[in-house]
Structure formats: C-alpha cells, structure tokens
Amino acid sequence: MRLLLIVDSYPPDTLNAAGRMMRELADCLIEQGHEILLVAPSPSIAAKFELVREGELSVLRARSRPAKGQSHLARGLAEIGFPVKLWSALSQTDWMRNSVDGVVWYSPSIFFGPLVAWIKWRYRAHAYLILRDIFPNWALETGTIKRGVVALALRAIAELQYLVADTIGIQAEKDGDYLSHLPPEKIQVLPNWVSKSREAISPPDWMQERWFTDNEIIVMGGALGPAQDPDVILRLASRLKARPTAIILIVGDGDRSAFFEESRRLGLENIVIKPGLDGPDFDLLLAKAKLGLISLHPDLRTQNVPGRFLSHLNAGLPTVASLNKNSQLFELFQQSQCGIAIASGDDDGFYEAAIRVLDHPKEREFLAANAKLLAKRFQPAEAARSILNRLGP
Incomplete structure (x- = not known):
C-alpha cells in the first residue's frame, strides 16, 4: 500500500516522542513492503517545502511558523496553519500524483482534520487517527485552559478529526470513556511503541x-x-x-x-x-x-x-x-x-x-x-x- 503519515513535529526540528514513534512506525511499514511518505511542518527550512529521502523513507517538510516552545496563542495560530501548509506542499509533489491507499496521522495536533478529509475525498483513502493526549480534555482537567468559548471551539475542532477518522487508536481502554458518543467499532486500543535505536555516534x-x-x-x-x-x-x-x-x-x-x-x-x-x-x-x-x-x-x-x-x-x-x-x-x-x-x-x-x-x-x-x-x-x-x-x- 501507499501510505501517508502525518505528524506535527519531526527531527531535526524537535526530538520528541511523536516524531520518533512515527519514524519507527514508518520503518516497520517499509520493511513490510509498503511505500511511505511522512509529512510534517517545519519552522527551519528556507523553501516552502522540502522533499528528501531518509533511507527508504520519503519525508516532506512544509515551512510553517514555530509552534513548540511558544505561548499558547502563538502555538495555536501556528497549528491552525498546519493543514494549509501541508496541503500546499502535498499538492506540488509527484508522490501525490498516484494513488494513496491510507493516511495515518498523530494527534496532537488536533488541527489536521480538514487535511485528512481532503485526502480521503481525493483518493478514497482510509484514515487512521493515532490519538494520544486527548485535547482539550487534559488541558481542562489540569487548568491549563478555562471552560468557555475557546474550549468549545477547540473541542469542535477535535470532534472534526474524530468524524474524519475511520479508526481511532487510543492508548488505553479507559480513554474510550471520552469517545463514548462515537460508534464503538470505530475505536481500537493502540498502545504507544518504541524500538531499539542504533548506536550513538557522537553523544553530547x-x-x-x-x-x-x-x-x-x-x-x-x-x-x-x-x-x-x-x-x-x-x-x-x-x-x-x-x-x-x-x-x-x-x-x-x-x-x-x-x-x-x-x-x-x-x-x-x-x-x-x-x-x-x-x-x-x-x-x-x-x-x-x-x-x-x-x-x-x-x-x-x-x-x-x-x-x-x-x-x-x-x-x-x-x-x-x-x-x-x-x-x-x-x-x-x-x-x-x-x-x-x-x-x-x-x-x-x-x-x-x-x-x-x-x-x-x-x-x-x-x-x-x-x-x-x-x-x-x-x-x-x-x-x-x-x-x-x-x-x-
């Protein structure tokens, strides 16, 4: 299958678990004979987009505003722009001229719903959402954001990605309580994963x-x-x-x-x-x-x-x-x-x-x-x- 993987951050821009997990998933899928394009926003590239090969993996980076380490407002504004930036980059690549069988995306961010909806419509592709931190629920629980108009808007955006997904992979069964309004057949328990890294060459x-x-x-x-x-x-x-x-x-x-x-x-x-x-x-x-x-x-x-x-x-x-x-x-x-x-x-x-x-x-x-x-x-x-x-x- 030809599969599109989407994540909101990827090395070298950040070294967080999301980017690492998606790379490990991509490598595993490639080993099984699938063709993978991994797509991520990047605040560090000069061109509007950059398509490179990392071994057998194709990586498309789209220039975006920085999000990680920014204020809540600046991060929100940057993430709102992610779907447009990635859509623009994808529409200009030869990779997208052929069929796309499936799209797998990682949340957070919660803003990829419109992009995935376009890919599903354009290619009749299946969509799998890897749902990790359930936002804005956790932010409300910890007091990071207050209940009100902003919280309602963020919840609506999150609901859009749930609607778009054919399957939602949650970390644990109890997370299903947050999604009890969705058809149960749409929910699957998908724990996090990790693999052994190659040997460090030049540690700090x-x-x-x-x-x-x-x-x-x-x-x-x-x-x-x-x-x-x-x-x-x-x-x-x-x-x-x-x-x-x-x-x-x-x-x-x-x-x-x-x-x-x-x-x-x-x-x-x-x-x-x-x-x-x-x-x-x-x-x-x-x-x-x-x-x-x-x-x-x-x-x-x-x-x-x-x-x-x-x-x-x-x-x-x-x-x-x-x-x-x-x-x-x-x-x-x-x-x-x-x-x-x-x-x-x-x-x-x-x-x-x-x-x-x-x-x-x-x-x-x-x-x-x-x-x-x-x-x-x-x-x-x-x-x-x-x-x-x-x-x-």
Whole structure:
C-alpha cells in the first residue's frame, strides 16, 4: 500500500516522542513492503517545502511558523496553519500524483482534520487517527485552559478529526470513556511503541563532564508542562539536596525557562536542564542513568503512557512515578514491577521510593529485568499490524 503519515513535529526540528514513534512506525511499514511518505511542518527550512529521502523513507517538510516552545496563542495560530501548509506542499509533489491507499496521522495536533478529509475525498483513502493526549480534555482537567468559548471551539475542532477518522487508536481502554458518543467499532486500543535505536555516534560533550560521570543521574525526559506537574520534581529535588551525589537531569525540547528560574530561586543546584536528544543519544543517557522519573498531574484522567517511559523500559531503567492511583499506568506499574508508582500528592513516598532504588543495586536489577520484559509488549511491529488491519488489504 501507499501510505501517508502525518505528524506535527519531526527531527531535526524537535526530538520528541511523536516524531520518533512515527519514524519507527514508518520503518516497520517499509520493511513490510509498503511505500511511505511522512509529512510534517517545519519552522527551519528556507523553501516552502522540502522533499528528501531518509533511507527508504520519503519525508516532506512544509515551512510553517514555530509552534513548540511558544505561548499558547502563538502555538495555536501556528497549528491552525498546519493543514494549509501541508496541503500546499502535498499538492506540488509527484508522490501525490498516484494513488494513496491510507493516511495515518498523530494527534496532537488536533488541527489536521480538514487535511485528512481532503485526502480521503481525493483518493478514497482510509484514515487512521493515532490519538494520544486527548485535547482539550487534559488541558481542562489540569487548568491549563478555562471552560468557555475557546474550549468549545477547540473541542469542535477535535470532534472534526474524530468524524474524519475511520479508526481511532487510543492508548488505553479507559480513554474510550471520552469517545463514548462515537460508534464503538470505530475505536481500537493502540498502545504507544518504541524500538531499539542504533548506536550513538557522537553523544553530547556534557556526557563526559564530571558532574555527569561522577554522580547518580536521575533522568526525566520529554515534555515538562502542566500535565507533568513539575512542582513534584521541584519538591523531590529539594529533598534530594541532602544527597549531594544525586542529580536530576531534565532532557527535552520546549520552553523550560520558568521551571529553571523557579529551581534557581529555590536554590536547587541539583537540577540540570539540557536540550532534547535524538534516539541513540537518549538511549545512551538512559543506559548511564540510575533512575528514571515520570510525573503526571493528579487531575489528569486521560490515560497517558509517556513515550519516554517506553524508552526507560527498553533501556531497562528502573522508574519511579508520581501518578493518579486510578490510572491504568499506575496499574501497569503495580502489575509489572518495572518500577515504583506512588500516588500523586505523596511527596514522602516519592522521595523514599527514589532513595530506595538508588540505595539497593539488587532491587534495581530486579526492576530493570521486569522493565525489559514489559518492553516486549510495546513494539512498532504490533502497532503496524493493528493499523494495517484497519486500513484494509
């Protein structure tokens, strides 16, 4: 089949989990003999669009305004323009002169609905929505946006993409509660996925610096916004000041300035912030770390299994997590024993779990072995199989 994959960010512009997952999915589909065009907006290219080959994968980048790391207003305006920018680029490529059998797109962003509707109409293609953070629901739950006209407009835009999709892949069964108004046959559970990266060729120089090599590195990767409840990390760092060898390393894209300023105001010199790393470098970091951290806002009811957590599993890195105890991710920790999950708000328990893992090598080995075992359930080949079954023969 000839398949179109759409995502709102892709390397080298960002190094987030969405771009990495879509690349892994594309590689898996190519291995099975399918022809793939991956499409993404890009604020860094000079031309209106750029079509390149990355191995067997064709990648089309369309010039757009920057979205990641911007204010809510600036990000919204940029994302509203994504469908037009991508449509303009696609309509000028030879790739689109032939048939398109299916389109697979990743949300967030919620604004690709009109573009996918055009592709479906033009090519009679099937459409599969990979729905991750259910927006604007999670933003309302965490107080990032308020109920009102803006929230209603965003919900209507999100509903459009649900209407356009033939199948919606959700992370966990409980996420289906948000989509109970849709036909149940339209919904499929599609967990996140991760694969082993190639070996890192030129890791960043700071991995050779003494603050990194001589200390116990505690890693938190990926996004760090309201949904991650960053105050939990600040409170943990404050408790860890009594352990001079413990360093919390925050790695990821986006604007971390407010978090950094607050950490310095509190005198937390044990927090280090670095830009996002590509897959091989991030995996190397995880191999050298002693502990991984996950934190999600206690009011977040959407079932979020962070992509970076799956990287922890693949690397065999024990993880301590602060989570809503009613979430399926909390249940996953309890059942798999890949780490220690603590109920949101239990700062003492979060700190004690971190110390326990750092102090006991045997327990780290036990958790690491379970993490690697659990990682086998989250492979891109399984995701590809599920998606292809819904797209048709």
